[in-house]
Amino acid sequence: MVSVKDIAAKCRVSVATVSKALNDYSDISEKTRARVKAxxxxxxxxxxxxxxxxxxxxxxxxxxxFVDAANNGLTxxxxxxxLQGIKAQAESMGYCITFLTxxxxxxxxxxxxxxxxxxxxxxxxxxxxxxxxxxxxxxxxGIPVVTxxxxxHNTMSVxxxxxxxxxxxxxxxxxxxxxxxxxxxxxxxxxxxxxLTSFYQSGERLGLRIPxxxxxxCEYHDTEKAGECTAQLLDLKDKPTCILYPxxxxxxxxxxxxxxxxxxxxDDISIxxxxxxxxxxxxxxxxxxxxxxxxxxxxxxxxxxxxxxEKPKTTLKESFVVEGTVFPGRSVKKLL
Numbered sequence: 001m002v003s004v005k006d007i008a009a010k011c012r013v014s015v016a017t018v019s020k021a022l023n024d025y026s027d028i029s030e031k032t033r034a035r036v037k038a039x040x041x042x043x044x045x046x047x048x049x050x051x052x053x054x055x056x057x058x059x060x061x062x063x064x065x066f067v068d069a070a071n072n073g074l075t076x077x078x079x080x081x082x083l084q085g086i087k088a089q090a091e092s093m094g095y096c097i098t099f100l101t102x103x104x105x106x107x108x109x110x111x112x113x114x115x116x117x118x119x120x121x122x123x124x125x126x127x128x129x130x131x132x133x134x135x136x137x138x139x140x141x142g143i144p145v146v147t148x149x150x151x152x153h154n155t156m157s158v159x160x161x162x163x164x165x166x167x168x169x170x171x172x173x174x175x176x177x178x179x180x181x182x183x184x185x186x187x188x189x190x191x192x193x194x195x196l197t198s199f200y201q202s203g204e205r206l207g208l209r210i211p212x213x214x215x216x217x218c219e220y221h222d223t224e225k226a227g228e229c230t231a232q233l234l235d236l237k238d239k240p241t242c243i244l245y246p247x248x249x250x251x252x253x254x255x256x257x258x259x260x261x262x263x264x265x266x267d268d269i270s271i272x273x274x275x276x277x278x279x280x281x282x283x284x285x286x287x288x289x290x291x292x293x294x295x296x297x298x299x300x301x302x303x304x305x306x307x308x309x310e311k312p313k314t315t316l317k318e319s320f321v322v323e324g325t326v327f328p329g330r331s332v333k334k335l336l
Contacts, residue, residue: 085298223253
């Protein structure tokens with residue numbers, strides 16, 4: 001392994017000069033700094049992270065807290081996309097990521113205790129019950145935190161534009177001629193509240209009548225419950241012409257029920273999902289959905305967390321919104 005001494009010998013300068021050059025100190029010339037950095041890169045030098053941690057009081061390790069209600073783990077396609085963005089951005093900024101849990105060996109600990117034990121510089125929290133006591137304890141622990149798709153008053157957050165997402169979907173469905181639009185929404189959360197409010201706002205703006213029986217609740221990713229809700233809507237005397245689902249997985253549950261009744265999509269009933277998972281694009285017909293920019297969400301989370309870690313006194317704890325785009329697919333029939 002190449003050391004600072006090796007670089008100093010090659011450049012014929014002192015170890016102190018190499019250290020100053022690599023750490024961008026101002027009391028050496030630009031020419032010397034450039035020469036030292038070029039030599040370091042040429043020789044394949046990597047800083048000793050243990051030494052860096054001692055000097056900077058940082059470990060360059062970010063914790064990831066992810067526990068989804070459906071227990072999908074890393075097969076959760078939305079989070080897998082976010083995680084890929086987190087990983088790529090963290091690596092580019094010199095940080096590594098570690099999943100955090102509430103166990104150390106055989107001993108159960110709080111999330112905060114785990115973070116302090118592992119000396120995380122900061123934490124990204126996604127897809128979890130944000131009202132759980134351990135999560136609230138972590139958020140209020142003083143450890144730098146960025147939440148994904150949830151807003152606390154004392155943390156930074158990166159959220160998808162759920163209001164605009166539903167509005168864009170509703171406007172697309174309306175433009176296709178539909179006036180009877182039902183919505184099977186997710187379980188209560190900040191995301192659901194934003195989407196449901198946007199659904200009603202969009203309906204009012206478009207002049208739609210939304211009967212109470214057109215709005216049902218289903219846990220995210222619960223395909224079985226989605227099928228039951230779909231059956232309820234199809235059994236109505238005045239049934240909708242289009243059903244909007246909380247995510248693409250629940251849309252699949254609806255599709256299974258619809259096909260099981262011998263009905264055709266979109267000729268007999270139109271549907272739309274949310275998230276933009278790969279299956280939505282390859283299903284026949286392709287499912288109309290709101291494709292979230294999960295890669296951008298992951299990258300934004302890391303950028304703002306590192307800013308909070310490295311510049312805590314000058315970084316505002318704000319919310320950053322990432323927009324998605326409507327993928328029209330062919331699951332919404334044109335009525336006009």
